[in-house]
Amino acid sequence: MIINANRRVYLDHSATTPLDKEVLSEMLPYFTEQFGNADSVHSFGSDAAFAVDSARRKIAEILGVKSTEIYFTSGGTEADNWAIKGIAEARKKKGKHIVTSSIEHAAIMSACKQLVAQGYEITYLPVDPFGLISPSDLSSAIRSDTILVSIMLANNEVGTIQPIKELCEIAHSRDVLFHSDAVQAMGSIPVSVSDLGVDLLTLSAHKFYGPKGVGALYVKSGVKPDKLIIGGHQERTMRGGTTNVPAVVGMAKALEIAVRDLEKNYKHIKDLRDYFVDSIQKCVSHVKYNGEIKNRLPQNANFSFEFIEGESLLLNLDLCGIACSSGSACSSGSLEPSHVLLAMGIPPEIAHGSIRFSFGKENTREEVDYTVNKIQETVNKLREISPLFAEFKGDIKSV
Ligand code: PLP
Numbered sequence: 001m002i003i004n005a006n007r008r009v010y011l012d013h014s015a016t017t018p019l020d021k022e023v024l025s026e027m028l029p030y031f032t033e034q035f036g037n038a039d040s041v042h043s044f045g046s047d048a049a050f051a052v053d054s055a056r057r058k059i060a061e062i063l064g065v066k067s068t069e070i071y072f073t074s075g076g077t078e079a080d081n082w083a084i085k086g087i088a089e090a091r092k093k094k095g096k097h098i099v100t101s102s103i104e105h106a107a108i109m110s111a112c113k114q115l116v117a118q119g120y121e122i123t124y125l126p127v128d129p130f131g132l133i134s135p136s137d138l139s140s141a142i143r144s145d146t147i148l149v150s151i152m153l154a155n156n157e158v159g160t161i162q163p164i165k166e167l168c169e170i171a172h173s174r175d176v177l178f179h180s181d182a183v184q185a186m187g188s189i190p191v192s193v194s195d196l197g198v199d200l201l202t203l204s205a206h207k208f209y210g211p212k213g214v215g216a217l218y219v220k221s222g223v224k225p226d227k228l229i230i231g232g233h234q235e236r237t238m239r240g241g242t243t244n245v246p247a248v249v250g251m252a253k254a255l256e257i258a259v260r261d262l263e264k265n266y267k268h269i270k271d272l273r274d275y276f277v278d279s280i281q282k283c284v285s286h287v288k289y290n291g292e293i294k295n296r297l298p299q300n301a302n303f304s305f306e307f308i309e310g311e312s313l314l315l316n317l318d319l320c321g322i323a324c325s326s327g328s329a330c331s332s333g334s335l336e337p338s339h340v341l342l343a344m345g346i347p348p349e350i351a352h353g354s355i356r357f358s359f360g361k362e363n364t365r366e367e368v369d370y371t372v373n374k375i376q377e378t379v380n381k382l383r384e385i386s387p388l389f390a391e392f393k394g395d396i397k398s399v
Helices: 021-030 043-063 076-090 106-117 135-141 164-173 245-260 262-283 310-319 339-343 365-384 387-393
Strands: 070-073 097-101 121-125 146-150 177-181 200-204 215-219 287-290 300-305 354-358
Touching: 021 245, 043 070, 043 245, 070 076, 076 106, 076 146, 076 177, 076 200, 076 215, 097 106, 106 121, 121 135, 135 164, 146 164, 164 177, 245 262, 262 287, 262 300, 262 365, 310 354, 310 365
Parallel strands: 097 121, 097 146, 146 177, 177 200
Antiparallel strands: 070 215, 200 215, 287 300, 300 354
């Protein structure tokens, strides 16, 4: 195999995206000249507070909500934790049952796990082989003591988009609040809070070419989660901690650009992804394309390459300068097969050979050609030394 260390192709946009240059220039003054603390009463503080207010208004306007319904957080993980734990605590007198799905991000899964230790009950809805949740399963799961349903808008590993509007209507018809993690969807597909009807929604800026370490939780007026982070009176007393002014400014700018360019980027990214998927299916044998075909994020392509380990393919592609992922970024330190793929009924040995490629606005067709070529070369090489492949071909008799 030829190693090309000079060549770098980034196909891991679901893990994070590069900061947009327009976003960076909007943020820079708030690191230097306009460095004030947004809570200070003097003019340095009020300049910073004005920037934070403008960012909040811009985000609210894009989402079609009131600016008082947007709370800044340190990212998607905090917003997810806050939604789950905050509603659980606030509504515990009504009940201690929460419904979520079996394919949520670790930020939801871990919060739910912690609640179980505190006497809450969690129902994890199953998904079909494409990663879709069935509305009738949700309907049957809701009980008189259910206080919250939390289902992600789009999955980070396979890109499946859930029918949130319909699921939300079911929850509301039974007087249950609805939270959705829109971290992967925001900036990739149109997201309208009023159309979805959700009570809480999670965002994270670094997934749409904004800075890392900043996100937001939309909380519908009248819905009152308990606080997660306590301290000062920031975020209208709901979340303590000095506001990260440059990050918040950057998040608003990134969202503005993402929505402004959504149509153009959607087409470009989807065309590249479809071209990639077609090419892989033509050039590589024994591959399974995981996830929904139609209700799917444009950037996501998740493949299981049979008879090889995803990690080996990932590392070999990295040597060729190609960045992709063998699971979600947060769990890629683990060698366990993905809980998402297992929930979709993919056998563990096939889930082990799965790789997520996620495209972005700066990728090119030429990069796709280079990647397909390297995948083909690497998969062939790994299969040559794979006992499973030898057994499959009949070269080795199993004992
Ligand atoms: N939710 C989903 C679906 C994600 O993909 C991620 C990040 O990978 C998160 C939540 C966590 O967001 P953050 O990285 O901002 O903490």
